[in-house]
Amino acid sequence: MPYVRTTGIVLRCTDFSETSQVAALLTPDMGQVHVLAKGSRRPRKDGSVPLDLINHCDLVIAAKGAGQLHILAEYQTKENFPGIHANLQRIAAALYADELCLAFTSENAEDGPLFGLLLELLRGLNRGEDRDWRLLQFTARALDVLGSGPMAEHCAHCGGLLQGETRFTPAAGGALCGDCSAGYPAAFPISRGALAILGRLAAREGPTQATVRLSERQIQEIRRAFSEQIQYHLGRPLRTERLIWKELATPH
Numbered sequence: 001m002p003y004v005r006t007t008g009i010v011l012r013c014t015d016f017s018e019t020s021q022v023a024a025l026l027t028p029d030m031g032q033v034h035v036l037a038k039g040s041r042r043p044r045k046d047g048s049v050p051l052d053l054i055n056h057c058d059l060v061i062a063a064k065g066a067g068q069l070h071i072l073a074e075y076q077t078k079e080n081f082p083g084i085h086a087n088l089q090r091i092a093a094a095l096y097a098d099e100l101c102l103a104f105t106s107e108n109a110e111d112g113p114l115f116g117l118l119l120e121l122l123r124g125l126n127r128g129e130d131r132d133w134r135l136l137q138f139t140a141r142a143l144d145v146l147g148s149g150p151m152a153e154h155c156a157h158c159g160g161l162l163q164g165e166t167r168f169t170p171a172a173g174g175a176l177c178g179d180c181s182a183g184y185p186a187a188f189p190i191s192r193g194a195l196a197i198l199g200r201l202a203a204r205e206g207p208t209q210a211t212v213r214l215s216e217r218q219i220q221e222i223r224r225a226f227s228e229q230i231q232y233h234l235g236r237p238l239r240t241e242r243l244i245w246k247e248l249a250t251p252h
């Protein structure tokens with residue numbers, strides 16, 4: 001049984017027995033892995049604690065075949081993000097990102113880049129950075145890495161400029177110009193300002209919070225676009241979405 005030394009963020013963990021846990025972890029080199037952590041709930045001499053949601057840990061995995069339940073031979077918590085745990089809004093944001101990773105990744109090295117995005121988000125939230133901005137940026141980049149990002153620079157139907165009464169629907173692949181939106185009755189109205197930001201959010205050299213001030217309306221528009229995009233690709237909404245969105249009215 002090969003041993004793999006890596007690092008991971010706990011996406012989900014459940015008690016398996018009085019002393020053990022089963023966990024899903026997102027790693028940079030294996031994607032999402034599922035492990036059995038024998039004895040992780042037992043008090044340990046080094047004072048380390050059981051696996052816990054969103055913790056970032058060093059791992060030694062005794063790897064079984066791909067897609068099987070691996071054995072977690074050793075782990076050590078590196079970061080436990082106290083700044084997130086102290087604030088309900090930040091916990092909700094972390095759980096949302098967690099669920100997105102759980103739903104969209106599998107045991108596949110190609111899903112590894114999501115690990116870096118999730119870690120960057122958790123560190124930003126832990127430092128107390130703007131939650132909404134961080135969450136929108138994470139969602140944009142995550143969907144982009146997964147190949148499920150929306151088209152927002154041009155009309156997704158005709159490829160032309162986004163002119164007239166712009167709308168958005170994942171069924172078309174993203175933004176629609178005024179002329180094309182007539183063909184998509186389910187598309188919702190979205191401002192060109194929101195689309196301009198949405199189109200650049202995923203880029204590394206894209207806008208930063210210091211250079212762009214999002215209005216409350218633009219935040220809602222972009223959130224709705226991501227929400228519909230995720231629901232379209234996943235076939236259902238993320239369960240944690242209502243934790244993030246409940247304080248906001250649906251834009252019209």
Ligand SMILES: [Zn+2]
Pocket residue numbers: 155156157158159160176177178179180181
């Ligand atoms: Zn068009």
